[in-house]
Amino acid sequence: GENVEQHPSTLSVQEGDSAVIKCTYSDSASNYFPWYKQELGKRPQLIIDIRSNVGEKKDQRIAVTLNKTAKHFSLHITETQPEDSAVYFCAAYGNNRLAFGKGNQVVVIP
Amino acid sequence: DARVTQTPRHKVTEMGQEVTMRCQPILGHNTVFWYRQTMMQGLELLAYFRNRAPLDDSGMPKDRFSAEMPDATLATLKIQPSEPRDSAVYFCASVRDSQNSPLHFGNGTRLTVT
Numbered sequence: 001g002e003n004v005e006q007h008p009s010t011l012s013v014q015e016g017d018s019a020v021i022k023c024t025y026s027d028s029a030s031n032y033f034p035w036y037k038q039e040l041g042k043r044p045q046l047i048i049d050i051r052s053n054v055g056e057k058k059d060q061r062i063a064v065t066l067n068k069t070a071k072h073f074s075l076h077i078t079e080t081q082p083e084d085s086a087v088y089f090c091a092a093y094g095n096n097r098l099a100f101g102k103g104n105q106v107v108v109i110p
Numbered sequence: 111d112a113r114v115t116q117t118p119r120h121k122v123t124e125m126g127q128e129v130t131m132r133c134q135p136i137l138g139h140n141t142v143f144w145y146r147q148t149m150m151q152g153l154e155l156l157a158y159f160r161n162r163a164p165l166d167d168s169g170m171p172k173d174r175f176s177a178e179m180p181d182a183t184l185a186t187l188k189i190q191p192s193e194p195r196d197s198a199v200y201f202c203a204s205v206r207d208s209q210n211s212p213l214h215f216g217n218g219t220r221l222t223v224t
Contacts, residue, residue: 032210043201043215044153051210089153097166098143098213102152 002027002094006101014109019077021104023090026071030094033066033073038087038103047088048075080108112136114216116202122222128190131219133202134183142185143213144170144177145201153201159185192223 003026013019025033034049050057050064050073057064061080066073073092077084087103115134123129135142143158157167157177167177174193179185189196199220203213 034212036215043217045215046212049212093210097155097158099155100145100153 001097002030002092002099004090004092004099004101006090006104009102010105010107012107012109013080015080015082017080019075019080019084019106019108021075021088021090021106022072023074023092023101024070024072025092025094025099027092027094028068028071030092032093032098033064034091034093034098035062035064035075036089036091036100038089040086044089077106080106082108082110084108112214114202114204114214116200116216116219118219119217120220120222122224123192124224125193126191127223128188129192129196129221129223131187131200131202131221133185133187133204133216135185135202135204136206136214137183139204139206139214140182141205141207142179143203143205144185144187145203147199147201147218156187156200189221192221194223197221197223 006023031052036044037047038044050066061078063076085108089103090101091098117132141160144156146154156170159179162179176188199218201218202216205211205213
């Protein structure tokens with residue numbers, strides 16, 4: 001089945017700087033890649049997603065890039081703010097299921 | 111704003127007791143997932159259903175866990191007997207069509223087994 005890995009596990013950034021989280025996936029047939037944000041004690045919520053026919057997608061301060069050849073995709077958060085502090089999960093859809101990475105803790109330092 | 115509803119939000123029980131968690135998917139969503147979240151393992155897929163039929167429960171310990179979907183508005187996850195290592199947050203998620211569609215998560219059931 002699909003295996004998704006995230007790096008780094010914890011990321012600390014100064015407020016206003018950019019944060020980048022990278023994920024790799026194993027199944028070349030995977031075709032849908034969502035990103036979820038989970039605040040402490042809350043449910044994961046979708047923040048952005050990308051499909052395999054697109055290389056990049058942007059929504060205000062967040063963007064996702066996809067490299068199908070290398071089988072990796074990344075989340076970019078620009079002008080980070082304290083409310084961006086959370087755990088971020090990447091996922092890849094393949095083999096009729098959504099496989100999640102283990103998550104990245106992002107800490108934005110005011 | 112339609113939401114996946116899970117009950118109970120919190121459950122504390124003693125080892126050996128039966129635990130039942132319930133999930134009401136968003137109306138019209140035909141695929142329902144159960145995930146378990148722990149610090150060590152992250153989000154683990156336990157089981158999922160499409161059109162109420164179980165498609166995969168390979169992530170679930172068969173000897174004590176069971177998942178059912180008695181109708182389109184209710185999915186259940188049972189643990190019998192419960193053990194301390196079952197302590198985790200259990201999330202239900204639903205999607206209209208699992209092909210290239212985002213999952214909508216419920217608020218989870220935080221289970222503590224003492």
